[in-house]
Amino acid sequence: MTDEELAKDLGLVSAMTIGIGTMIGAGIFVLPGVAAQAAGPIVVVSFVVGGLVAMVNALSVSELGTAMPKAGGGYYYVNRALGPLFGSIAGMGDWMGLAFASAFYSIGFGQYLATLAPMPSVLFLTDVQVGALFAGAAFVLVNYVGAKETGGVQTVIVTLLLGILTLFAVRGWLAFDAATLLGTDGVAPMGYGAILPGTALVFVSFLGYAKIATVAEELKNPGRNLPIAVIGSVAIVTVIYAVLVSIMLGVVPWTDLSTSAPLTQATEVAFAGEYGAIAVGIVTVGALLATASSANASILASARINFAMGRDGIVTDWLNDIHPKFATPYRSIVVTGAMILAFIALLGQDLEVLSKAASVLHLVVYALMNAALIVFRETDAPEYDPDFTVPLYPVTPILGVVLSLGLLAFVGLRELALSAVFVVGSVLWYVAYANRHTEGQGLLGRHVSAGTQGEESVATTPDADAGPTVMVALSNPRTEGPLMTLAGALAKAKGGTVFATHVVQVPDQTSLAAAAERRRGVMDESERLLAEAREDAERFDVPVETRTILSHQGVAEVFDAARDHEADTLIMGYGGTRLAGGRAEGTLDELAQSLPCDVLVLNERSFDPSEVLLPTAGGYSSDLSAEVARALRDAVGANVTLLYVADDRETGRAFLGEWAAEHDLDDAEIRVETGAVEPAIRRAAADRTLVVVGATEQGLLSRVVQGSLALSVLENLDASVLLAERPTSRSLRERLFR
Structure with missing residues (x-):
């Protein structure tokens, strides 16, 4: 249950x-x-x-x-x-x-x-x-x-x-x-x-x-x-x-x-x-x-x-x-x-x-x-x-x-x-x-009414001693398998647990307690979805906990749940979030608060993690991309290719060699392209099945005016794309203009 x-x-x-x-x-x-x-x-x-x-x-x-x-x-x-x-x-x-x-x-x-x-x-x-x-x-x-x-x-x-x-x-x-x-x-x-x-x-x-x-x-x-x-x-x-x-x-x-x-x-x-x-x-x-x-x-x-x-x-x-x-x-x-x-x-x-x-x-x-x-x-x-x-x-x-x-x-x-x-x-x-x-x-x-306590089930946060928590926000059966594959691979690499959640949106007119008590109609789909998630996670031999969250906010509840349950990584589908110019936050959220944890957003097209392309130019989110690539390499035997777009090929190879060594990806194929960044990524992704790209570090106004590399990559490649973003402390000025 x-x-x-x-x-x-x-x-x-x-x-x-x-x-x-x-x-x-x-x-x-x-x-x-x-x-x-x-x-x-x-x-x-x-x-x-x-x-x-x-x-x-x-x-x-x-x-x-x-x-x-x-x-x-x-x-x-x-x-x-x-x-x-x-x-x-x-x-x-x-x-x-x-x-x-x-x-x-x-x-x-x-x-x-x-x-x-x-x-x-x-x-x-x-x-x-x-x-x-x-x-x-x-x-x-x-x-x-x-x-x-x-x-x-x-x-x-x-x-x-x-x-x-x-x-x-x-x-x-x-x-x-x-x-x-x-x-x-x-x-x-x-x-x-x-x-x-x-x-x-x-x-x-x-x-x-x-x-x-x-x-x-x-x-x-x-x-x-x-x-x-x-x-x-x-x-x-x-x-x-x-x-x-x-x-x-x-x-x-x-x-x-x-x-x-x-x-x-x-x-x-x-x-x-x-x-x-x-x-x-x-x-x-x-x-x-x-x-x-x-x-x-x-x-x-x-x-x-x-x-x-x-x-x-x-x-x-x-x-x-x-x-x-x-x-x-x-x-x-x-x-x-x-x-x-x-x-x-x-x-x-x-x-x-x-x-x-x-x-x-x-x-x-x-x-x-x-x-x-x-x-x-x-x-x-x-x-x-x-x-x-x-x-x-x-x-x-x-x-x-x-x-x-x-x-x-x-x-x-x-x-x-x-x-x-x-x-x-x-x-x-x-x-x-x-x-x-x-x-x-x-x-x-002088008598306390019987049965008026405990009408709602409030579960506890996953055991902190079980290692880092990889939270998965599931929204539909089609993307459940790919998201759980990513979660299982990361949890196994980190020695942590998978926390699979399905947020069921309840109309404001219905109290959450009412929805909980009349759970049959609301919960059947959620039960099926999370049962499949448990089965998919078990093949990675990692602990898994499933949770249905009844909420009036729907998708907006996901970040709150990640904070409440102290998740280390949050994985969600592209259809389950609004991307503000290549970031996992909404536009207004980006100005108001930081991400709750590492966030991975998957834009899935016939998900196959066997051939992974990781474009990088360094940066905090690229470190997260490297963690994902290592986890997929170790868990499902993925072949990893590193891509760097440079003006000079020798300089690019030197950078990638050093970067690969720092991130335990020495066995990855190294590929250097010249010219414009987006066409280069598109060429390199032609024979790959999954592209893992770090979120842009540009500020909000810069991305609104100039567009975003990450967002256009997400929407225009034939391969599945995974956007990786790691939270960082930024001032309001940096959020606006950097």
Whole structure:
């Protein structure tokens, strides 16, 4: 049986942008106009107070998340600490809250869409609702088929949004007028008592940080990155809200601020002139991106919560079946999508209802999470070992409970009644269904639930005493044999082990734990591939370990796995990496970090290692090429030919003779060519079966401008080509220009 590993493939930046991207969509592009009409200019303080309430809760979320980085976030913590009754309330509340929030974001998308492409009204639906329904259906479809949302895509979206908002902030500040902000009735025309009702209205703007906890089990170094991402995203977004809402109200009087597209209106006023139309267009596109990103992230998070509830028996596990083609929890996504579309159709004409309902349900969950933290601490649960602890315990979680429940008093009777229906419904669901399907009483009942530990298999790093580790990244059966031949030969020459991995890419909508538990459909191909790899490695009489790695990043996970498992050499196919001008790194990766170890990239064409050509002009990567050539000579009897392209043949022969002696290749054939390098390599490779070439030492900009010898050789020879690169320390200047 092949070992299985869940990748930790979300970094700090990706995690923070999940939170920031979701929060920005609501707080800036949708709510300022509605909130200003409800509270006046003092609504700026409402946003700040909302940020402070969120920050208290964020501290508790950070402790819980570092203690138990599991899919499901708040539901998981409440269920473990308070038991399945409160777990049902938290899970259902979180699920429904996300559905309300997604409907709210979709309405925001529809409002900005209407400024670009007016939609028709249909029956009792307004044009905005029609646009929102189309958008909501599209978001559900995107999640159904498993399109990317987290990680790099979200980072790009957030970067664009911050750039757009910075553009508005600079120009808006120049157009800012304090008299416009204060108006004729001062900062609080409705009284200072409007602050907390305003906070209750805008609190939906701060729900994004909790989504980070739902992907906690996939964070790299969660003990450090989770609290920084959660707390940092709340702090950054609170400052953005305070600054930008103040500028909006200083550009457009609060009484006139649009309740449908407030930022577009403020931009039009701030950029009055020849660039106004362009600026408005940019902001509108930003609003569409922001609201779409927020809706997508909410649907994605709801699927994670449903998986966690299904795993514990709170809801039927039927919801979590994985689609055979798309590998997504399609039933969960469809059910959630149906609720979102229903909320858009039935409640979409009143943005306050959607925003407050989402806020109320999440506030209930936050109060329960703070209570769960106290239970974990006071029961001294042995499995509870957080890397981050809240300051001023127990004041902080108690304050979180008080603030979360206290804010409910200001949301309005209609929203409270609507949310109470869901809470009562959750209790009835527990009595009628969950009580008969879930086990355990929770720590509050002094009993630790059975079977909630060890749901994922995390294998250990190959034994360091077994010698150097040669890691192979396999992607398809066609290239498995050649890659394992290289790995076996190198491992035998080094006296090391082969570590064969197959990275299975899982859609973001499916938690890695869900994919692991429903491993049959996902893992059958991987099992077959790695079984063949074991057989191929055994003929070299070297130890071999196989591992399937479930990851959301796919190929990008390979380098991380090499670092995590302390590989000495990484071997992968040409189709399994992106070559940046003859290097094994991607273009941006090359500027940001070094290779994790020696890297070999094979471009295989009817792989036959019997006749090896090794072009060399010296250099650190040529040393690695020599190691490969020696290993193939000793393991499979390869004939090695050394090639040097020189202006003078005698000088070339002298260089190659000395180089061969230094690298234990005295028995290799020596060949010297004159003229241009690439044609010379092509002539020499005509009767060879494998060309081993060291990566170029040119810097990024030099290779972009001049092209790359290594890359053109890889793509234009008839023989199989192996690109060898050895990591080296280079400054940013060297990476750019050398």
